[in-house]
Amino acid sequence: MEQKTQDYLTENRDKHLTELVDLLSIQSISALPEHKDDVKKAANWMADALTEIGMEHVKVHETKGHPVVYADWLNAPGKPTVLIYGHYDVQPVDPLHLWDSPPFEAEIRDEKIYARGASDDKGQTFMHLKAIQAILETTGTLPINVKFCIEGEEEIGSPNLPAFTEENKELLAADILVISDTGMLEPGKPTICYGLRGLCGLQIDIKGAKGDLHSGLYGGGVQNAIHALVNLVSTFHNEHGQVTVEGFYDKVAALTDEEKAAYAELNFDEEAVLKELHVPELFGEEGYTYLERTWVRPTLEVNGIYGGFQGEGIKTVLPSEAGAKITCRLVPDQDPDEIAELLQKHIEAHKPKGVEVKVSLFDKGAPFVTPFDHPAIQAAGRAYEKVYQVPTSYTRGGGSIPIVATFDEILNIPTVLMGFGLPTENFHAPNEHFHLENYDKGILTLCHYWYELEKTLKVK
Template identity: 60%
Template sequence: MDYKAYFQTHRDQHLNELKKWLSIPSISALSEHKPDVKRAAEWLAETLKKAGLENVKIHETNGHPIVYADHLHAPGQPTVLVYGHYDVQPVDPLNLWDTPPFEPAERDGKLYARGATDDKGQIFLHIKAVEAILQQEKQLPVNIKFCVEGEEEVGSPNLPKFLEAQQELLKADAVLISDTSLLEKGKPAICTGLRGLCSLEVHVHTANTDLHSGSYGGGVPNALHAMVSLLDSLHDAKGRVTVEGFYEGVPELTEADHAEFAKQSGDENKLKRDLGLDELYGEEGYTFAERTGARPTLELNGVYGGFQGEGSKTVIPKEAHAKITCRLVGHQDPQDILNKIEKHIYSHVPTGAKATVIQFEKGNAFTIDPSTPILQKAAEAYEEVYGTRPVFTRDGGSIPIVETFSRVLAAPVVCMGFGLPDENLHAPNEHFNLENFDLGLLTIVDFLKRV
């Protein structure tokens, strides 16, 4: 079958469909968008039905819905479970978007919208690949199931319970996920490792009210000063996290590991230029690829307090706040790391200040052996379509549910991403390169046939 011709003929139709989905502001983190998240789930369910999937059902949870569908008419053939998410990140700061985030726009061969690459655009590829095979051949080469959630961007709080309760429904020989990226334009990658995740907030309080900096300055504790001192204690001058026991369970990189990371290392000078940086930063003794793929981190995501309006206000703030996330590797346990950070914070609070720690999301790291046969099938599919064999990478991002799928379903997870690292996922002007929209469809069809 000439799938290239098929997808070219239906390209405008497919993109218009995707734009309708992208126009729904399914922001899972904001309660005012709960109706929009449900609307996005309903759109997805209807689209799966139109594509030829069966047993389509919207499963309600304590949060946002999970959409399931299947097509199980290939007796004796493997079953592939496709996972993705239809929820998206908040859009702040809105003023940095060149076009409104929920008014999809094509520019220079790219589709701009929140969710374009993370993850509506990528999961849409799987729906249309399955639809194309059914349209062209009337049957699929494998049995297929879809499990698409609406809470990935808030840590998938309800999906693990769903997986445990629905193991028979979701049983599969492999899990297929497109929520990662190519190494760079024209250079595909298969992710064999994802970092784990944990997050927390720190609140520092001093006096019971903001105070005049003239009348009280120099004589009372300042919540912002206390917070800066506290946060500075979390790293040393060489970029290492100073929390006691933080690196327990972190595997040391072998010579083979260093060699593998060298294959995926890009031009660090070009990276600096692209990002407008004079220097990169990180733990001493590791390359950028190693720091972001194989080493744990502790990052400040937001620090705020005191007066932030225009002009000056001579005030000593009574409170300050910080949001922190850690990326974890190896056998680091998210709960253990949170407990250790909390202990560190309480033991380093400056005199005159009080601290409160609130723990949030937790997710384990994931790894898989690149020699796993189905990963080699994925590599062959990429090579056939892109003309070059993919690199097996360990990525810096976290998709906590990947480890859960692997463990609960006892199935290999194939991370076949079609995004690019510079597509501004989680940032203003998120976009999806349409070259990879086109090639991604062909790669998925090829992969399913090889499986």
């Protein structure tokens, strides 16, 4: 990378941050119908920004849901073509009262930018635009060909992107897929994520009597919907932290000795997790470390329970309805559809007496792993090391980006997950923020990476 490219980024930092603040002001919450226009506004913002940095064939593609923004620059014949994926939609902001500043009025405090989407994923997607712009502005060309695919439904499971990808395979064809929607292990420790857990989500609805009942008149004689729900939920785990759904672990790929050794070399500080989270002890599946539990073991988590009286004081009723929302994080070689079927069988087998039980399926996505010795991943590691001046760590991620497995299946190209967020940045929670040190270093890393790919990646 040329020095003038780095100088350009330094000289234009304030201008670029002002642009990012503008992007973060858009309330593009894909999960809430009342923000549909805001999501469209964010799509148009992205299209305008891509045009401004010199991309060609910029288009906002409509889908059955929120739009997909495409753009490209294909003026480097014989050089690798990179598909850059990101998303411009964000999570809801509740509970609002826990934010120290308005979630859509970005503030910079202590060299961190606070706003919904700052880290996940507007900030990281924006970095890609600025890296490409910096190289084009200072050299007039790029060392690689580039395509952008930026969607507005990642936070709701990307329901329409698979169909869009299938219909536009030629448009999205590339030699490699690069995504910045993951994180680093800790400050100053660059990390490449070579695998992600999959996802399977469902909702359980319990229905008892025709309506809430007086607990004095009916208590002890009619099933309480909340009691039924709690009893059902308690059957999902044993006291050892293991999931008790029959067949749940049958297809789980075992952790290799090499991976165990690599994780041990990270010297991960579990005590620091205790302090950060303010919990007295960690808990999970027995026989595994914290990293193994959160990276390479499957989980079943109850994300929410509802039912009954929620106001202040006491209301003496037997609730007639209750429900729970559940998600499973899956690992190779678990199949989301098979896991959903196993869950439904388990629920039916443990159906409480005196109530009706309804199960609704929601988000799902396959797990994904790519070899961390792939040349494109190793090139990314070198790019990180040039900027951060320390060795790059190779990890798996506990979260899910369902579209990654879809891209792998449809486009059949390797994926490199180059994240710059930190685990402490409250993505999906109040006071989401992004460290500007990683914002600055991340853009430089991406610039270096494109030149590393030019030297490393053989074009098909």
